[in-house]
Amino acid sequence: MGKALDGVRILDFTHVQSGPTCTQLLAWFGADVIKVERAGAGDITREQLRDVPGADSLYFTMLNHNKRSVTIDTKNPEGKLVLEALIQKCDVLVENFAPGALDRMGFTWERIQELNPRMIVASVKGFGPGPYEDCKVYENVAQCVGGAASTTGFDDGPPVVTGAQIGDSGTGLHLALGIVTALYQRTMTGRGQKVLAAMQDGVLNLCRVKLRDQQRLERTGVMKEYPQYPNGTFGEAVPRAGNASGGGQPGWILKCKGWEHDPNAYIYFITQAPVWVKICNVIGREEWATHPDYATPDARLPRLKEIFAEVERWTMTKTKFEAMEILNKYDIPCGPILSMKEIAEDESLRKTGTVVEVDHPVRGKYLTVGNPIKLSDSPTEVTRSPLLGEHTDEVMAELGYSPAQIDALRTAGAI
Numbered sequence: 001m002g003k004a005l006d007g008v009r010i011l012d013f014t015h016v017q018s019g020p021t022c023t024q025l026l027a028w029f030g031a032d033v034i035k036v037e038r039a040g041a042g043d044i045t046r047e048q049l050r051d052v053p054g055a056d057s058l059y060f061t062m063l064n065h066n067k068r069s070v071t072i073d074t075k076n077p078e079g080k081l082v083l084e085a086l087i088q089k090c091d092v093l094v095e096n097f098a099p100g101a102l103d104r105m106g107f108t109w110e111r112i113q114e115l116n117p118r119m120i121v122a123s124v125k126g127f128g129p130g131p132y133e134d135c136k137v138y139e140n141v142a143q144c145v146g147g148a149a150s151t152t153g154f155d156d157g158p159p160v161v162t163g164a165q166i167g168d169s170g171t172g173l174h175l176a177l178g179i180v181t182a183l184y185q186r187t188m189t190g191r192g193q194k195v196l197a198a199m200q201d202g203v204l205n206l207c208r209v210k211l212r213d214q215q216r217l218e219r220t221g222v223m224k225e226y227p228q229y230p231n232g233t234f235g236e237a238v239p240r241a242g243n244a245s246g247g248g249q250p251g252w253i254l255k256c257k258g259w260e261h262d263p264n265a266y267i268y269f270i271t272q273a274p275v276w277v278k279i280c281n282v283i284g285r286e287e288w289a290t291h292p293d294y295a296t297p298d299a300r301l302p303r304l305k306e307i308f309a310e311v312e313r314w315t316m317t318k319t320k321f322e323a324m325e326i327l328n329k330y331d332i333p334c335g336p337i338l339s340m341k342e343i344a345e346d347e348s349l350r351k352t353g354t355v356v357e358v359d360h361p362v363r364g365k366y367l368t369v370g371n372p373i374k375l376s377d378s379p380t381e382v383t384r385s386p387l388l389g390e391h392t393d394e395v396m397a398e399l400g401y402s403p404a405q406i407d408a409l410r411t412a413g414a415i
């Protein structure tokens with residue numbers, strides 16, 4: 001079966017996490033992704049957080065599946081010519097260098113347009129145009145400047161960053177959407193364009209509901225679904241909401257059987273309004289179903305702490321999986337707190353290809369996260385990440401270089 005992006009060639013100038021997540025997705029959808037790296041060094045993550053001596057790290061392998069790797073020194077004059085040939089052959093150049101690095105290499109937007117007016121140039125940067133546009137940015141910085149950290153954690157503690165890499169992988173996702181959209185527009189205009197995904201913007205986009213709450217707070221001075229209500233105080237900015245789910249369906253994380261020794265023996269429990277009566281029955285508080293202090297969502301809001309404490313008395317008598325099974329029978333939304341160990345061993349995730357075992361010639365077998373987006377006509381087969389420069393000769397031959405020319409370029413340090 002063919003793939004959705006068959007025939008699309010990506011010049012992948014990305015490194016670390018944000019850019020590579022984007023190009024890995026495009027590769028999974030069938031694009032030919034040619035990753036350009038520096039000879040002898042390569043993407044810095046090849047050697048970061050290494051767990052097997054001499055082997056590419058999991059950091060690298062898990063972000064660079066289904067790609068080809070070529071080594072080019074793009075600051076070497078002859079290396080520049082190879083890069084120019086690639087620009088002429090490819091549809092999209094994706095990069096996440098520090099601001100200005102591509103220009104300093106001599107590949108400005110204008111120069112790239114001269115070489116290939118159909119080329120789409122897609123970039124991740126820390127910030128969009130403005131006072132911070134020249135700054136280098138990593139994941140946690142993006143979480144802080146995008147509004148996530150100030151709204152994550154508990155009211156009595158400092159700001160907290162999340163484990164989900166919303167700054168890096170989240171921005172990579174945004175960029176991938178920008179690229180396929182630009183490819184679609186090119187089918188009508190015939191022209192390339194610049195695509196920019198700034199990490200601050202990507203994180204803020206994912207924190208959209210918190211900007212909603214900021215404006216509600218300014219108007220009303222209170223947000224009744226936040227744990228600060230009714231006894232705490234609200235300041236000028238959206239506070240940290242702990243584990244509150246907000247909206248009309250309040251939720252909280254509750255202890256389950258074994259919580260004393262298992263740090264993940266917890267369940268997320270949502271008091272969804274339509275199943276309130278069932279919740280009362282399950283936890284043995286049938287009288288709450290009709291009592292005026294508990295029967296409606298509005299009446300429950302100032303009593304959420306007490307309600308969750310009561311539900312927890314019930315969840316503590318069950319394991320998180322037992323509680324999940326019982327609650328699901330009644331359509332009560334909930335979710336066990338799964339550890340990474342439990343996720344790695346989850347058979348159903350293996351079956352859907354969301355968790356995949358991959359074999360690598362140097363490091364052996366390892367687990368990775370497969371394509372989270374499933375297309376019925378474009379299935380994903382995850383193949384291992386390339387070794388540094390593994391496809392240099394192959395790609396150079398496709399560009400029309402003879403074996404003798406390739407040898408000469410290698411001797412000159414251009415590839």
Ligand code: CAO
Nearest residue numbers: 016017018037038073074075096097098101126136137168
């Ligand atoms: N041949 C020759 N030179 C190369 C090359 C190649 N194949 N590939 C890269 N280089 C050069 C670049 O031209 C650049 O040189 P100059 O500094 O002289 O212009 C240099 O390598 C380093 O690039 P960099 O500044 O991007 O790398 P860094 O490690 O200093 O910074 C990072 C890393 C991530 C902070 C920065 O790239 C950045 O801010 N990127 C944008 C935001 C981003 O993506 N952050 C997420 C990172 S984690 O996913």
